Amino acid sequence: SQVITRAVRGNFFDIRQPVTGPEELEASVRYIEDGLMLLSGGHIVWLGEWLEGEAKLASVRKTAGLEIDDYRDKLIVPGFVDTHIHYPQTEMIGAYGEQLLEWLTRYTFPTEQQYHCADYARRMSKFFINQLLLNGTTTALVFGTVHPQSVDALFKEASDINMRLVAGKVMMDKNAPDALLETPEQSEADTRALITRWHNRQRLSYALTPRFAPTSSPELLQKVRLLKQEFPDVYMHTHLSENVAELSWVKEMHPEHQHYLDVYHQHGLTGERCVFAHCLHLDDSEWECLSETDSTIAFCPTSNLFLGSGLFNLQKTWQKQIRVGMGTDVGAGTTFNMLQTLLEAYKVGQLQRYRLSAFEAFYHATLGGARALHLDDKIGNFDAGKEADFVVLEPGVSALQKLRATNSKTLAEKLFVLMTLGDDRNVYCTYIDGELAYARDEMSGDFCA
Ligand code: GUN
Ligand code: ZN
Incomplete structure (x- = not known):
């Protein structure tokens, strides 16, 4: 023994x-x-x-x-398990006045450009992991920036303490400043190199991370699909249906798709280990698709309230038996702390006459979050x-x-x-x-x- x-x-x-x-x-x-x-x-x-x-x-x-x-x-x-967070937005938490699309342009994209510098990424990775730990978060699904060095730095810090962490470099090829854009070919090559370097090493896992539909060309999403086929046990991590202006923009861009989720679904990017942050304005067929494909939702109450994005329907995830975890979504989210995140989830419930009990709240933050990431056999x-x-x-x-x-x-x-x-x-x-x-x-x- x-x-x-x-x-x-x-x-x-x-x-x-x-x-x-x-x-x-x-x-x-x-x-x-x-x-x-x-x-x-x-x-x-x-x-x-x-x-x-x-x-x-x-x-x-x-x-x-x-x-x-x-x-x-x-x-x-x-x-605690945080199923959606951006480490390169730590230093811009609490950015005033905007909703999603303007918030991205005005605050997020300029901040993320700093992660071009590997030494900056290293210092912020240390700070970020420390913030997770001092808030009791032991596993997280994390967005990096488009720069591979951002993810190298984060995985290095997590590996030093043998933390269970899932992360990936952002993939995006349009609708952002040039300094944050890449070609689909470069995105694929950089991503493959990171998977080879980090996926399944110690307790680390890789997540393919196309930022969201508006920053992804069909060619880029096709690369994501190919990588997912090549490495079937990696995660796919993105945003879905967060803000109404984002929604109309996606509709405009993709008139051929039935709805927002369809943009991902048609590229084979739904299913086990596919994690969609937010999911605030889904129609019935989108809920159904998430359920049928056994995809996962990350519920990010502090972010949804801070950006005025909307109210997540937690009850629906029970009705449709969809995997769901809690996300802080720092830096649109306003705290790394899971207790505070659960309180905001409770208030989101109150506004819709849904009573989130403490047992349910702690479940989502621990075993439920682990299950959402298919890690409930381990944590x-x-x-x-x-x-x-x-x-x-x-x-x-x-x-x-x-x-x-x-x-x-x-x-x-x-x-x-x-x-x-x-x-x-x-x-x-x-x-x-x-x-x-x-x-x-x-x-x-x-x-x-
Ligand atoms: N949608 C696309 N990118 C982002 C981001 O960085 N934060 C949030 N909250 N939503 C997004
Ligand atoms: Zn996010």
Whole structure:
């Protein structure tokens, strides 16, 4: 049997298995007050009650001098999964005044041009990964820029801590500044080289990343299709139906296509591991197509509200059994923090008379997000055999949180208050691959070159 290399004590919360509806969640919740989790290297070996675990620990093989990581007053949850984020937009978060298309022109494209410089990309990659960790996010699906060096830099940082990360270089050949454009041939060659370099290396995966239909010629989308056929287990990551002006533009550009999704679908870019951010203004046939092809949606509430894009219909994903995960969509999104993102998701629900429970919210942020990325066999909860990526949350940090906590009774209420009042202050520490990767009181999170 394996050698136990780490033992973690605390209060554990996760969801045992994927569900087909929110009403199944309550029965799927696992909450172990004063539990013990045993790790061997980067994997979970066992989770149970402290008393049982203590006895077990005494009888198994373990590393000499093993000490218990004691978080008895804290809440330990699986690491958060962010299914849509742009690392090269970190420095432009909170850009004022525009909706999507003007926001791209005025803020995004100028910012992304900086990633031509490999050293800049390296510094921002460090900053970005640190932001993920200090917010408890242990896996993300990430947009780079059009520059291959942007993705080299990001994968390098993730590989240094053996993080599970999916990323890709943007592919685009029209409707952007010349400095960000490439030919379909160049895009294909650069992408293939990145796949060869990084895909399935350690815990890294590659995502083909055509930015969205308006920046993609048919020839470019044809290259994406060929790459997807050549490398069937890579992801495809793009945007779909975010903003109404974008919608009319796509209609104008592609009168031959039935709807926006059809532009991707006709190029073979729907299906397993195809992830579409936003999906706010879909017609019935688009919902149906996403469902039939088993494609994935990334729900990005802070971005959708910040850019005034619209309200995502989460209920529809249950009705149509479509995979969905939470995305922060930084820098259109306004936070890296998953707790704050869940709160905004709750408000989006409120505006449509949909009640997002805390259990459902945490499900989407953990096991649901893992399932959305077809990674639920590896991450998302504390099942034995899964990878040891988890977050230690301190529920009561501020005076207000402490006051409110004394006044909340059930686990559901405690979690809901945590997502209402919580942020990065509540992330006490983050483990990646069975190792402490961030500790709030030891690492400032400041920019370090
Ligand atoms: N659509 C195309 N590019 C982008 C982007 O960078 N951010 C968002 N939110 N939507 C997009
Ligand atoms: Zn986006």
